[in-house]
Structures are given as structure tokens and as C-alpha cells.
Amino acid sequence: MSDVIAAESTRFGKLEIPASKVIRLQGGLLGFPNSQRFALLDHDKDSPFKWLQSLDEGELAVPVCDPRVFFPEYHIRIKRDELATLRVKSAEELVILVVLNLRADPADMTANLQGPIIIHAERLIGRQVVLKDAPFSTRHPLFPGLKKQAHEGSG
Amino acid sequence: MLILTRKSGEMIAIGDDVKVYIQEIRGNQVKIGIKAPPDVTVHREEVYLRIQEENRAAALAMPDHMKAAFDQLRKQSAAQEKK
Numbered sequence: 001m002s003d004v005i006a007a008e009s010t011r012f013g014k015l016e017i018p019a020s021k022v023i024r025l026q027g028g029l030l031g032f033p034n035s036q037r038f039a040l041l042d043h044d045k046d047s048p049f050k051w052l053q054s055l056d057e058g059e060l061a062v063p064v065c066d067p068r069v070f071f072p073e074y075h076i077r078i079k080r081d082e083l084a085t086l087r088v089k090s091a092e093e094l095v096i097l098v099v100l101n102l103r104a105d106p107a108d109m110t111a112n113l114q115g116p117i118i119i120h121a122e123r124l125i126g127r128q129v130v131l132k133d134a135p136f137s138t139r140h141p142l143f144p145g146l147k148k149q150a151h152e153g154s155g
Numbered sequence: 156m157l158i159l160t161r162k163s164g165e166m167i168a169i170g171d172d173v174k175v176y177i178q179e180i181r182g183n184q185v186k187i188g189i190k191a192p193p194d195v196t197v198h199r200e201e202v203y204l205r206i207q208e209e210n211r212a213a214a215l216a217m218p219d220h221m222k223a224a225f226d227q228l229r230k231q232s233a234a235q236e237k238k
Contacts, residue, residue: 030206030207031206031211063220063221085193085194101209103220104220105223109224112206114202128210130196138205143227
């Protein structure tokens with residue numbers, strides 16, 4: 001029998017997550033040091049958007065997605081010793097997620113490409129890394145086409 | 156807060172594992188070298204704060220917002236397929 005972690009969430013009510021699916025983020029999500037255990041919740045099975053829901057603080061959930069869905073050229077460089085704490089040996093063992101800032105208007109939605117979350121795909125241990133001198137910003141527009149239209153319309 | 160005066164080339168030790176070297180002082184800029192174990196993350200404060208801020212802003216999202224994002228994505232892929 002596998003263990004189940006029960007947690008209350010403000011958005012999705014009571015959650016029961018198999019212990020084998022719990023993601024542990026070393027150091028938590030930056031700005032939320034009290035949350036270390038998370039679960040990845042689907043929003044729609046066909047959607048690339050997921051919720052990274054804290055199992056320690058019910059109100060804490062952030063939208064995340066695979067950055068390559070929106071930014072095929074996205075790549076990150078991480079120091080070997082930073083990977084060592086996750087016991088990652090090769091890039092193939094990693095899952096990369098970026099935190100999304102979703103608003104009512106899709107034109108205002110952004111992805112934080114400078115602070116990706118890297119997770120060991122099998123061990124489910126991860127951390128949010130801060131990329132230094134990265135060419136990517138913390139507020140990269142998710143739908144850049146929409147922004148353009150808005151500017152053209154107003155100008 | 157502990158305040159120390161250090162000269163260029165001097166060092167501060169924090170605990171057993173963290174060492175801070177003052178490498179160079181020029182005008183109002185200080186070049187600092189930090190030696191810390193891999194599980195201690197060291198950041199320039201402003202980048203770190205910006206990412207904390209983005210996380211806090213991201214945590215305000217509600218399911219409706221995610222639905223809006225998915226709708227927009229589907230709209231875009233449908234438009235691309237038409238082309």
C-alpha cells in the first residue's frame with residue numbers, strides 16, 4: 001500500500017497526493033520558505049499549464065509550464081555543484097518548469113525565465129534556481145503577439 | 156546587524172563553511188568573492204528579490220486565469236493551423 005499525503009488547498013479543496021508524486025523543493029519556492037512539499041496538478045489534461053500546489057500551505061499555488069512550449073530556444077546553464085545537490089548526473093534526468101504570472105488579460109501574462117524550477121524527474125527533488133547574467137527576464141511575455149496588437153491599436 | 160571593517164584582500168568567515176573575500180575596492184564598488192558549500196545559494200540581492208516578487212505575484216493566480224491562458228493558447232494554435 002502506498003502512502004497518501006492529505007492536504008487542504010484554498011483553490012482545489014482537499015487533496016490526496018500519493019507520496020510517490022510529492023515534489024520536494026530544496027529551499028522552497030523563493031519567497032515562501034515554509035513550503036517544501038509540492039504537487040503538480042493538472043488544469044486540463046490537454047493543457048501545458050499546471051499548478052504547482054504547496055502541500056504545506058494551502059493557499060500557495062503557482063501556475064507553471066514547460067518553457068519550451070512557448071520558448072523553443074530556451075536553455076539554461078547550471079553549475080555542476082548546483083546539480084550535485086539534486087544528485088542529477090545528466091540533463092536528461094531534469095524536468096524544467098517556469099513560473100507563470102497569469103492575469104485576466106492574456107496580453108499581460110508573463111513567464112519568469114530567469115528563475116526556473118529544476119526537478120530530478122525520478123527522485124522528484126528540485127529547487128528554484130536563479131540564473132545569473134541570463135539573457136532571459138523574469139517577465140517574458142507569454143503571448144508577445146497580443147502585446148504588439150495592443151500597441152498598434154493605440155498608436 | 157554586525158558591522159565589520161575590512162581592507163582589500165581580507166576575509167570574513169561565516170560559520171565553518173562560508174568565506175567572504177574582499178577582492179578589490181575601487182571608488183564606490185567592491186568586488187567580493189564568496190566561497191560556500193553547494194547547498195548554500197548566493198545571489199545578488201536584487202535578482203533574488205525580483206524572483207521572490209514574481210513568485211508572490213504568480214501565487215495570486217486563480218483557475219479562471221489559467222483557463223484564459225489555455226483558451227488563448229488554443230486560439231493561437233488554431234490560427235496557426237489555418238495558415
